[in-house]
Amino acid sequence: MKPFPRAEISAQALKHNLIRLREIAPSSQVLAVVKANGYGHGLLNVARCVDSADGFGLARLEEALQLRAGGVTAKLLLLEGFFRDADLETIVRHGIDTVVHHESQLEMLENAQLTAPVTVWLKIDSGMHRLGILPEDFLAVYQRLLACPQVAKPIHLMTHFACADEPDNALTHQQMNAFNRLVETLPGDRTLANSAAALYWRDSQADWIRPGIALYGVSPVTGDVGGNHGLVPAMTLVSRLIAVRRHKAGQSVGYGAFWTAKQDTLLGVVAIGYGDGYPRNAPEGTPVWINGRRVPVVGRVSMDMVTVDLGIDATDKVGDDAELWGPNLPVEEVAEFIGTIAYELVTKLTPRVAVCMD
16 A cells, blocks of 8 residues: 555656756756755655756755765766865765855865865856855956866856746846856856746756756746646645545634634545645645545644545545645645745655655
């Protein structure tokens, strides 16, 4: 018997999405972003599934070491760089690329004694104002990296967009222009485009794209779904009905008597809750897919259970599957009901949810 709740991960969908992203950016190499446990899909399983990617993007050194320990030999890039000088020899030993976004990292490189130089991607703050070297400091930092024997040459160059998921926001063009003015005569590879930019700002694709959420079949843009770009959702979050109950008009359900039925109905109880990562703040009406139709969440989400209104004529029974999101119910739409983003839903599942790769 299959476990529940479970996140069913489609290897076929992941492979399809990588192929589709190559079609969308035919002149770019693909750095598949698999940080945060492969966006909740399983770090090592995802990397092995899309092993034809040109490299993988991680947030933490520990993630990169998990891939190396799992036999992944492809290019790995630490998107936040290294945090301690002691990390540098580990980076060298395992052949990992690193972002440099702050002068403190530059100083650690200058003071290091390494057995081999490090491949560096210098991050420029072109307008997001989170990480990156300011444009006015770029030339000085770049020259110091050139002079540093611990840094492999050429130096690669990157930036990150603040509003690429807003297709009409002019800031993305401003950021592209600011970046390109600084680096246009310099050697090395360039990467600007995350998922949103790869899909919506084709002139930002450059040498490498860095798809994260799109690799998993999800659109980063509010009101959009991955299917509009030929992407297929890779995760189906499934649990099952553990109770079907008659419920009279005027009766409430759940903590705080938060919801009261306006008419007689049948309620279903699904074995999933905020202890599994399903959001506690999911409001009344959030859809769940059961037996070919959407049914609404009613009452408050509990730690282990969600209640849904099946309708008075329902024939659902205990043991029937309930899809919380997946091919029949795009996670983007569920996120909009809840008032969050799909990224948060897929990455916040807890270890109680079994991750099953098909």
